[in-house]
Amino acid sequence: MPHTIVIFGASGDLTKRKLVPALYQLHRKGRLPEETRVVGFSRTEFSHDQWREALTESTEKFAGKKFERETWDEFAKSIYYHPGDIGNRDDFVTLSEFLDELEGKVESERVYYLSTAPRFYGPAAEMLGAVGLSMENNGPRRIVIEKPFGTDGESASKLNDVVHSVFNEQQVYRIDHYLGKETVQNLMILRFANSIFEPIWNRNYIDHVQITVAEEVDIGSRAGYYETSGIIRDMFQNHILQLLMITAMEAPIRYAADPVRDEKVKVLHAVRPMTEEMLTADTFRGQYDGYLNEKDVASDSQTATFAAMKLWIDNWRWQGVPFYLRSGKAMSCRTTQIVIQFREPPHMLFDSCKTRRCESNRLVIQVQPAEGIQMHFQTKVPDAGMRMRQTDLDFRYDREFHGVMPEAYERLLLDALEGDASLFARADEVEAAWAICDPILNHWATKSQPPVYTYERGFWGPMESTEWMRETGREWFDTCPVLQ
Numbered sequence: 382m383p384h385t386i387v388i389f390g391a392s393g394d395l396t397k398r399k400l401v402p403a404l405y406q407l408h409r410k411g412r413l414p415e416e417t418r419v420v421g422f423s424r425t426e427f428s429h430d431q432w433r434e435a436l437t438e439s440t441e442k443f444a445g446k447k448f449e450r451e452t453w454d455e456f457a458k459s460i461y462y463h464p465g466d467i468g469n470r471d472d473f474v475t476l477s478e479f480l481d482e483l484e485g486k487v488e489s490e491r492v493y494y495l496s497t498a499p500r501f502y503g504p505a506a507e508m509l510g511a512v513g514l515s516m517e518n519n520g521p522r523r524i525v526i527e528k529p530f531g532t533d534g535e536s537a538s539k540l541n542d543v544v545h546s547v548f549n550e551q552q553v554y555r556i557d558h559y560l561g562k563e564t565v566q567n568l569m570i571l572r573f574a575n576s577i578f579e580p581i582w583n584r585n586y587i588d589h590v591q592i593t594v595a596e597e598v599d600i601g602s603r604a605g606y607y608e609t610s611g612i613i614r615d616m617f618q619n620h621i622l623q624l625l626m627i628t629a630m631e632a633p634i635r636y637a638a639d640p641v642r643d644e645k646v647k648v649l650h651a652v653r654p655m656t657e658e659m660l661t662a663d664t665f666r667g668q669y670d671g672y673l674n675e676k677d678v679a680s681d682s683q684t685a686t687f688a689a690m691k692l693w694i695d696n697w698r699w700q701g702v703p704f705y706l707r708s709g710k711a712m713s714c715r716t717t718q719i720v721i722q723f724r725e726p727p728h729m730l731f732d733s734c735k736t737r738r739c740e741s742n743r744l745v746i747q748v749q750p751a752e753g754i755q756m757h758f759q760t761k762v763p764d765a766g767m768r769m770r771q772t773d774l775d776f777r778y779d780r781e782f783h784g785v786m787p788e789a790y791e792r793l794l795l796d797a798l799e800g801d802a803s804l805f806a807r808a809d810e811v812e813a814a815w816a817i818c819d820p821i822l823n824h825w826a827t828k829s830q831p832p833v834y835t836y837e838r839g840f841w842g843p844m845e846s847t848e849w850m851r852e853t854g855r856e857w858f859d860t861c862p863v864l865q
């Protein structure tokens with residue numbers, strides 16, 4: 382069946398930087414369903430050719446070495462543009478006519494991709510409904526919604542209501558691009574396609590888990606967005622909680638959208654609600670030095686560019702195992718890693734570990750940029766009595782597999798076109814994620830707010846965060862991955 386993807390926000394940054402380059406890569410690799418057409422919609426008055434030209438330039442820039450002119454020209458023939466305003470019903474009527482004409486009224490699968498400012502998500506869905514574009518009488522209709530999905534639980538729930546007034550949940554694909562990353566999907570493979578990890582993946586063997594998403598970049602020119610967002614809305618409510626869910630979930634009964642999402646949501650429901658004491662003791666925020674001088678940032682801004690927190694998951698598998706989550710801008714290096722820190726051996730035979738503390742086993746899942754997995758364990762130092770040192774088994778994607786890692790959007794766009802929602806967030810999932818974040822945001826907004834610790838750019842967040850962790854008798858795994 383032919384496919385049409387309609388991108389709302391066609392002249393925007395995400396479209397040119399990620400969406401169209403990803404669609405082009407899928408075409409280049411021969412993965413796009415046959416007869417896939419791309420239709421852009423935004424207010425800028427482009428003709429089809431003008432939009433194609435603009436995309437040629439940007440795709441060449443963003444696809445880099447993978448750009449092949451001939452292949453692109455072939456792909457560009459299936460790109461079209463329809464100017465319009467999301468607030469104008471007539472523009473949706475003409476869009477509908479244009480799509481019918483393009484598809485020749487043949488049964489086709491359609492994906493509507495909302496890549497506009499979040500305030501347009503609800504109105505765009507309503508307009509699609511108002512002119513009958515959500516009706517599935519001539520093929521499946523799906524809607525993809527970019528992040529952020531709401532700014533708190535209440536707004537997310539309202540947005541869900543609006544979207545559900547037009548589309549049923551099976552038609553709705555809420556994007557979290559972290560789920561499109563190969564290494565995040567590999568975490569499910571690691572856990573559920575191997576038999577050696579699952580038996581020890583629990584409170585009996587694991588002391589704690591650390592999830593770090595550190596970015597070297599600062600907020601750049603995004604102050605307008607970031608000042609109202611901050612690190613919790615930007616990274617925790619979505620990407621970090623997704624990593625937490627996949628790390629902590631039970632095995633789904635099969636790999637399909639609902640069984641996977643059922644298990645993920647159970648994790649969020651099992652996260653212990655934070656009391657006032659916990660909010661004070663177990664959440665931590667920081668701001669990089671110089672943030673207040675960024676263009677469009679208020680001089681007394683309290684916006685957090687760094688946060689750390691300790692969560693507990695109250696279920697049989699994880700009772701008593703703290704999950705430490707942290708993320709920040711302008712940190713030491715770009716690294717997303719999940720550290721599974723195992724318990725110490727119950728009894729130490731060797732003197733070298735009696736006089737000093739030896740590190741216990743650790744599994745480090747490098748989500749990016751040095752994609753891979755390392756297992757750390759003690760090894761005997763040769764010719765040195767019974768001295769030992771931490772060494773590792775090191776799996777690296779770049780050594781094992783040739784070719785570059787695909788962009789997350791490639792996988793997600795293809796899944797949306799093919800109707801597989803496994804790697805998209807469900808309505809209850811986003812609302813449950815907000816239920817964890819809202820109390821933190823509210824606590825930070827009150828008078829009794831915790832301090833905003835300043836940190837130097839290029840550090841692992843505020844020094845106090847290191848102290849905060851040390852007080853629990855543990856250490857952050859502050860290691861930048863080695864790129865080869």
Ligand SMILES: NC(=O)C1=CN([C@@H]2O[C@H](COP(=O)(O)OP(=O)(O)OC[C@H]3O[C@@H](n4cnc5c(N)ncnc54)[C@H](OP(=O)(O)O)[C@@H]3O)[C@@H](O)[C@H]2O)C=CC1
Pocket residue numbers: 389390391392393394395396422423424425465466467468495496497498499527528529
């Ligand atoms: N950029 C990124 O890296 C990321 C973006 N996102 C999300 O994706 C979404 C898009 O982001 P981004 O591309 O950066 O945003 P931009 O501001 O660059 O683009 C917004 C787009 O919306 C269009 N638009 C604005 N008003 C209307 C209207 N009334 N009717 C029709 N179209 C309209 C604009 O075109 P025109 O003015 O021509 O109408 C433009 O194409 C946002 O929700 C963002 O949060 C998520 C992750 C990363």
Ligand SMILES: O=C1O[C@H](COP(=O)(O)O)[C@@H](O)[C@H](O)[C@H]1O
Pocket residue numbers: 596615616
């Ligand atoms: O959604 C977002 O993610 C990026 C980080 O994504 P990554 O794939 O580069 O890890 C972050 O920089 C941005 O602030 C946030 O909006």
